[in-house]
Amino acid sequence: MRPPPWRIGQIAKRTGLSVRTLHWYDEIGLLTPSFRGESGYRLYTAADVARLQQIVSLRQLGFALEEVRACLDSPDFSPLTLIQRHLAHSRDRMEAQRRLCDRLEFLAAHWGETETVSVEELLQTIEEMNVIAKYYSPEQLEQLKVRGEQVGKARIRQVEDEWPKLMDEVRTEMEKGSDPSSEVVQALARRWMSLIHEFTGGDAGIEKSLQTMYSQEQSIHGTDLKAMQPMMDYIGKAWAAAK
Amino acid sequence: MRPPPWRIGQIAKRTGLSVRTLHWYDEIGLLTPSFRGESGYRLYTAADVARLQQIVSLRQLGFALEEVRACLDSPDFSPLTLIQRHLAHSRDRMEAQRRLCDRLEFLAAHWGETETVSVEELLQTIEEMNVIAKYYSPEQLEQLKVRGEQVGKARIRQVEDEWPKLMDEVRTEMEKGSDPSSEVVQALARRWMSLIHEFTGGDAGIEKSLQTMYSQEQSIHGTDLKAMQPMMDYIGKAWAAAK
DNA sequence: CCTTGACCCTCACGTTGCGTCGGGCCGTAC
DNA sequence: GTACGGCCCGACGCAACGTGAGGGTCAAGG
Incomplete structure (x- = not known):
């Protein structure tokens, strides 16, 4: 030098x-x-x-x-507005980046231990994410993410196991024509509501969005939502009767 | 359609x-x-x-x-590693973006109400930021940012006013040859330490980094750090005497 | 039949901030 | 003298399109 x-x-x-x-x-x-x-x-x-x-x-x-x-x-240039413009722009880009990271994190976590994931599964899951994102606000999604971390992945898998069983039982009772106010159905309603509550974390807005999604979409995550509608009504009646 | x-x-x-x-x-x-x-x-x-x-x-x-x-x-493509690679990359980029936003935010806040800022001032401040970033870890900088928000900008300006005054008084006592264990110097030391503590928030690591910076750099923010070295020794003696 | 306007086509260059050649000159050390 | 590394310029490549230019196509209206 x-x-x-x-x-x-x-x-x-x-x-x-x-x-x-x-x-x-x-x-x-x-x-x-x-x-x-x-x-x-x-x-x-x-x-x-x-x-x-x-x-x-x-x-x-x-x-x-x-x-x-x-x-x-330019000697008399004042960079303040430039900085502010840049700051706004940078914040936007960071927000976008953050959301992208969230999505990628979710995908990576979703198949945490799985060896190989097919492109079809990936596309399927992306599609579901898009559908879900249509009904929840970014803040709600953030809440759900935090909640998911709180309850842990083990519990989530447990619940994913439990849902179809519960739905089967409810369907059975419905087809038997059981009275919603009967003790059996009441018990199912309590389990149902408990699982919903566990998902929403007790947030009314999230529950609202969940219901909107259920009523608008016809299928998600392999579940036929259209067929769920009567079940939800049935459980709703049982829940109302309990009070 | x-x-x-x-x-x-x-x-x-x-x-x-x-x-x-x-x-x-x-x-x-x-x-x-x-x-x-x-x-x-x-x-x-x-x-x-x-x-x-x-x-x-x-x-x-x-x-x-x-x-x-x-x-x-490619029909048998497994996108899992691709996702993970992308996630890592995205996180890096987001971190970089976040740091950039922090810098821009600091700059924007630094001249919050000022009408015009010259390019020289901007470059000067960037230089100071770079020097500071050399001595504090990213986590420490994050801590300092939070702390700055806690104490508020008004108090920061107050302190920035008070420092030179305090330094003048200390210099005066030094030149008078006052005993570090005298009550006057003790009072100065208490004010000095209090200001430092207010800056560090009581974090030992931050105080260490601050001292390293003071000992390595010769000037920052218009303050002659070389000239501060004896003052710090003097105050250090006074503080030790107080205990 | 002719025009008008919306739609479509194929080039082909511009963008940002460099990386990466290729072919050839320059400078210094052995 | 020559070998090796530094430097020159010029030009192409990159990612993912945007933005024309110049010209065909199609359906409706006069």
């Missing part, structure tokens, strides 16, 4: 940028080295390096090269 | 993609419509639309077009 002016390779090493990047900055006129040797070598002075460090600093904030140029080349 | 096959414009409206995008997918062979009319119009069948929706689904996860192609075109 002996005498200024320095050649391009020195500058590259010093700043961590690539030689090509410095060529590029020169080419677009963002940083033109003050001198050229007789052989055509770019020669950078201390002032050039200072400007380059400013460029690097502004780039760290995610500014585009043209914005960096605007900052450095 | 009458009879399949549909023309490109219909498909575009239906999927929310642009016509150009569909052209592009055709060009790279990701989605070639099953038919062409005699006039050369692209004609998409229901199967084409189904594939397109799969493409859109996978793109939502942030997959590159080539990855989408790999998923859809």
Whole structure:
């Protein structure tokens, strides 16, 4: 790092940028080295390096090269609005990134120990996620995610096992024509409501969204929701009778 | 949306993609419509639309077009590792985005009500942020951010006012040669330590990093840290004497 | 039959910020 | 003298389209 002016390779090493990047900055006129040797070598002075460090600093904030140029080349430029614009934009992008991570995390967790997952299963699950996202607000989804972490994956699998059994039992009672106020049906209703409550975490909004989804969609997660409608009515009656 | 096959414009409206995008997918062979009319119009069948929706689904996860192609075109493809790779990558990017947002937020907040900010001030502050980031771990910075929000901006400005005054008083006592165990110096030491404590929030690690920074850097935020070294020793003696 | 307007086609260049060649000159050490 | 590494310029490549230019097609209306 002996005498200024320095050649391009020195500058590259010093700043961590690539030689090509410095060529590029020169080419677009963002940083033109003050001198050229007789052989055509770019020669950078201390002032050039200072400007380059400013460029690097502004780039760290995610500014585009043209914005960096605007900052450095117009002496009375006030970067405040630029920063605020960038902040808003960055926050948006971060939100999008966060949601994407959530989705990926869910998918990764969903098949945590599974060896191989087929593309069909993946697409199926994405489709379900999209359907679900249609009915819950982002905040509700966040709530559900937290709740899912609270109850643990083991319990979730337990419940996923239990649901179809419970539905079978309810269907049986319905077909037998059992009175909703009978003790057997009451017990089923209590189990039903308990599972729902475990899912919603007692949040009324989430339960509302869940019901809206059940009434609008005809199938999800392999369950025929249309066929569930009468069951829900039946259980609803039993629950009402219990009170 | 009458009879399949549909023309490109219909498909575009239906999927929310642009016509150009569909052209592009055709060009790279990701989605070639099953038919062409005699006039050369692209004609998409229901199967084409189904594939397109799969493409859109996978793109939502942030997959590159080539990855989408790999998923859809090799029948025994298992996307699990792809998802995990993507998740790791996405988390990294989100972390970077978060740090960038933090920096921008700090800058925006730093000049909250100021009308115009010069580029020099901006660059100066970025430089300080870089120096600070050299000495604190990301977790510590997060802690400091939270702490800053707790104490409020008004108090921060108060402290920023108070520091130079306190330093002046300490310097005066030093030059007078006052005994560190004297009551006057003890009082100064108590004020000094109190301010430090208010900054660190009582965190030993942060205080350590702060001291490292003070000993390594020669100037920050317009304060001559080299000149502060003897003052810190002096206060240290006074504090030790107090105990 | 002609026009109009919506829709479609195929090039083909622009975008961002460089990475990565290829072919050839320059500088220094052995 | 020559070998090796640094530097030059020019040009293509990248991801995923956007945005024209210039021109055909189709259905309805005058």
